[in-house]
Amino acid sequence: MLSRVANSLYWMNRYLERIENTARLIESQLHMLLDLPSMRKDPNAWKPLVDITGDNQYFTENIGRYKREEVIFFHTFDRNYPHSIISCVIAARENARSVREIISSEMWEKINNLYLSVAGPGASLKASKNPHKFYYDIKMACHLILGIAYSTMAxxxxxxxxxxxxxxxxxxxxxxxxxxxxxxxxxxxxxxxxxxxxxxxxxxxxxxxxxxxxxxxxxxxxxxxxxxxxxxxxxxxxxxxxxxxxxxxxxxxxxxxxxxxxxxxxxxxxxxxxxxxxxxxxxxxxxxxxxxxxxxxxxxxxxxxxxxxxxxxxxxxxxxxxxxxxxxx
Amino acid sequence: MHFDTYNPEHFYDEYFLESGRPRPEVEKLINKINSFAKSELANQRRAANAAFKQMGITFGVYGDNKGLEKIFPFDIVPRIINARDWNLIERGVKQRVHALNQFIQDVYNDQRILKDGILPKEFILSSVAYRKECVGLTPPKNIWCHVSGIDLVRDHDGQFYVLEDNLRCPSGVSYVLGNRRVMKQTLPAVFEALPIRPVEDYAGRLAETLRNLIPESILKPNIGILTPGIYNSAYFEHSFLAQQMGEELVEGQDLVVMDGFVYMRTTQGFERVHAIYRRIDDEYLDPTVFNPDSLLGVPGIMGSYREGKVALANAPGAGIADDKAIYSFVPKIIKYYTGEDAILQNVPTYVCEDEKQRQHVIDNIEKFVVKTAHGSGGYGMLIGPFSTRKEQKAMIDNILREPRNYIGQPVIQLSRVPVMVMDHFEGRHVDLRPYVLYGEDIYVLPGGLTRVALKKNSLVVNSSQGGGSKDTWVLAEDVT
Structure with missing residues (x-):
């Protein structure tokens, strides 16, 4: 197998895994805060989600304080941050595109759909209107891609x-x-x-x-x-x-x-x-x-x-x- | 939906002789379509579009955002070519490609055609597609143009003309195969009614054409399809052909030249590559020989090619024959090498390098189509009757600055074929690009890509300029 192809498959899967993890992390944080009214007022309630990345310096320099909207933006829609969901989705799709003849066409189609739902118009509005559903959908899209890969790829x-x-x-x-x-x-x-x-x-x-x-x-x-x-x-x-x-x-x-x-x-x-x-x-x-x-x-x-x-x-x-x-x- | 109200107007219409009088080869099809329930064809069209989206048959548009892909618009009404016409096209195209191949071999070697004074030496050798790096070279089995696309048009009298030759990396064949697949899915009943020649085996024939370049002693050769990468407008086609042929799709970065041989980097080390169907232009092929800034190519590959250690298709230098200014000499080229008259005529062409011809183009610019000698994709072209005074003036300045790079052709009233517009049919202009493979023999894929100008009255069929495509049906036998 071509080294470039192996590299693309390896990274496509790392990115997909990363996307799913980030979506799950935010989803569970949203859930937890619903159960902890006292914590909702804590200005640092969302800080651990940045700590996990180890990129606090980037965050304070480019995004600001650890408010909910800012942390969510950072993790989801910040195109300048290479580990945000949107950056990973773009990277996963580019890798998929470069190995289109290797992966099954159903897989490509679903990765493309994930890209359209995160990078397409109205995505950030959807995320702020109904964040639970937004992150749940991303998570499920990742599971779907994995499932399709499992049963359609040699x-x-x-x-x-x-x-x-x-x-x-x-x-x-x-x-x-x-x-x-x-x-x-x-x-x-x-x-x-x-x-x-x-x-x-x-x-x-x-x-x-x-x-x-x-x-x-x-x-x-x-x-x-x-x-x-x-x-x-x-x-x-x-x-x-x-x-x-x-x-x-x-x-x-x-x-x-x-x-x-x-x-x-x-x-x-x-x-x-x-x-x-x-x-x-x-x-x-x-x-x-x-x-x-x-x-x-x-x-x-x-x-x-x-x-x-x-x-x-x-x-x-x-x-x-x-x-x-x-x-x- | 039916053809009762269809008006062919004053154009050459490939469906109708005149209103209500269909041509014999389309009569059966028209009856079939007329018999459909009212919304059936519209439903089939929706199904066809969905199939394209699902299969991801797309092209990229230069100048748009990175990574933006569009679906090539598709019209469900097929274009039909009867057996007699196809026979003529097939013979004409084979003759042409055969002669052009001999011309390329001659230009880079003995230059007999120049010495005999048939073509002006300086003019030919000043083509930007002329590669001095190829002088003295003879590629495997003397074949230079393994894959070519010859663009044909029909004028108002229905006669076929060659509009241009594409001997570098003609694209579009994946749409031919994709269109056919979708049409078979959506309108199987119509297929059964007509003796339509299949196109399915193109990828297999292409693989044979490439295999033909590799010595038989190599039992398990590696063939690569070299693509510029995912941002290239034809990337879909490159990956599609690789998939259909079962060969490796490679980028420049995957290949490396060692001890004169070309290898690809694999997870298990380096593996030799014997033949490459390259879909990047000469200029980018080898930064050590051509454009030194190219990141797409493979350093050293020309050296390897020269020593016969790797075969390249098409051969570097083959582009000399698709210079649009040299095109005007093709009838002479055919006569010189084959002794025959050209079966397919050229569109009359005025070469701006020549003072008299240039003046004629400039004086009549509003009646001419002006093209650059090396352009493709419809970029940088002027269509006189549809241009503004300002555009005409800018073009005249260009011609005067660089006359060798421009040609003028009178506007051809391209033939028309019906397309579906909302709830009825209207005529639109079409051209045709048959694909030709030069392997052990010369093979012409029955049909080819029919491009259609979807905008009313437009004569520009390029996908990058709002054109679409149709499935092209060549009939195995004519109705008698």
Missing amino acids: HGEAWHFSELGRFLERADKTSRILDVKYFIILPRIDFVGSSLDSVQWTALLKSISSLEMYRKRFNLISSKNIVDFLIFDREFPRSILYCIRHAERAYFNINGTPFGVYDNDLARQFGKLMGKLNYSHIDEVMAIGLHQFLDEIQSDLNDVGETIHDNFFANKPVSELNQSGAQIQ
Whole structure:
């Protein structure tokens, strides 16, 4: 498969995953604030949504204060911010367009529709009139595209590159949301059991689409169990362990080496990451410090992303000078 | 909806000899359409448009916002060419492409036609499409123009004329295939009534044409379709052809030249490419040889081509034969190389390089169509009768500044075919672009692209200028 095509499929899926995550994050925030009248007056109620991105500096310089409208604009319609929904939709569509002959025509059509609904006229009016529906629709459009891909694309190399992108992005997003939200809610840990607290924990789970699955496993809301669930659950498709395991599997499928043969840098990076997740216990994580643990995972994920780029997308003849084709991490 | 009120007016109408008297080849079709319930055709048209949208058959418009694509307007009333006319077109087009190919080979090698004084040497070699980099080159099997599109028009007497030759990267064939697919879906009953020649196997024939350039000893060759990328106006067609042929769609950045061979970058390393159907112009093909600023091309590919390590279709330099000023010499070119008279006539053409002809164009500019020698897509063209004094004056200034780059042709009253307008039919002007593949033999796709000027009285059929298209039906046999 052409490197450029693999690159486009990989990024198209990362962008789609990113779009869905952002939509879900905003949707769960809107829901949570409905349950917390006191918090609605808090001028910093929407700040965590910017903290998650780590782009606070860009936000204060270009957007302003952490008001609801401003945070929503930043995440949804800011064309200058490369991680906003609209920027990701445009990028996903451009990538899809450049591999039109590879993906199924139904997939292209749905990605095109998503683009028209977010970038078309009247989108921002729709978002402010009925934000719940707006973000819900985006989320469902992303699910639809994934479902169509699953059942119309051949599950060959193109599919494995799609999986690789999707699961790496998802692992990254789960770790970021957990990292930021945990420390915001944490100071209130003495009030365990108070309604304020559990509303926030519930919102955290919802923002990772995991409340119902969590309930099935643990019933009671507790911070430690939530962290355990989101990092280590072997079956929940958004836990960090699950995502990295699937990314690793996609990698072995692409490479064609037997599973478990760690004979190059990328394989070893995956192996180390899986080792860390397979052989750690939640108590150890809490002892090291959750933030430090997640920080390491995130930096490992970045290394994996770079190695993928070098191995698959940027193979150069010796004579060629360095020229970067990397997309926005 | 029916044809009772249709008025062919004073034009050559391809459906009607005169009001109420259909031509024999369309009679069956007209009866069929007349028999439809009132809203049926309008419903079918809606269905056809929806099908186009779904299939995403679009083109990009230069100058519009990045990434904006439009659907090529489609008219549901087909254009019909009877077997006798098609036979003439097919023979004429084959003869023409055969002669043009010999002309290109000659110009870059022995230059016999110039030495024999048949064509003016300086004039020919001053064409901007003349590539000195190709001098002395003979491409695989002596074929230069593997894919060409010959634009034809019919005048008020119904005779076919060649309007221009497209030997660089003629586009539009994907619409021919798309139109046919949609028509078969929406009007199957009409298809059954007539012996219509199929167009389905174009992609397969194109693949064979390219395979013909690769030595047989290479068992599993790689063929690439080189596209400028997603913002090109014909990107849809490039990806469509790649998909239909099952070959790789590549951009310049995917290809690299090493040790004289062309490779594509794949996830498993570099893989050799043996033939490239390139859909980018010569100027952008190789920044080390042509335009150094080109980011679309592949550095070193011309060297590889020269050494015979990669085949390119169409061959660089082939554009010399679609210079619109050289076009005026094509009848002489045909006579010289084949000894035959041209089967298809040229539209009378005045070359502005020549002082007398130039003066005639300038004096009669309001009656002429003026075109640049290298333009395409209807850009930079003047249609005398539909232009303002100011536009005419600007064009005259252009001609005087750069006479070699302009030609004038008298306005042709293009033939008309009915189109659906609201709830009735009206005549609109059309042209025809048959596609020609030069492989082991010369093959002409039956029919080709019929472009139609959807604006009333307009003579401009280009998609970028408000034109649309029709399905073109060539009949396998004539009604007797």
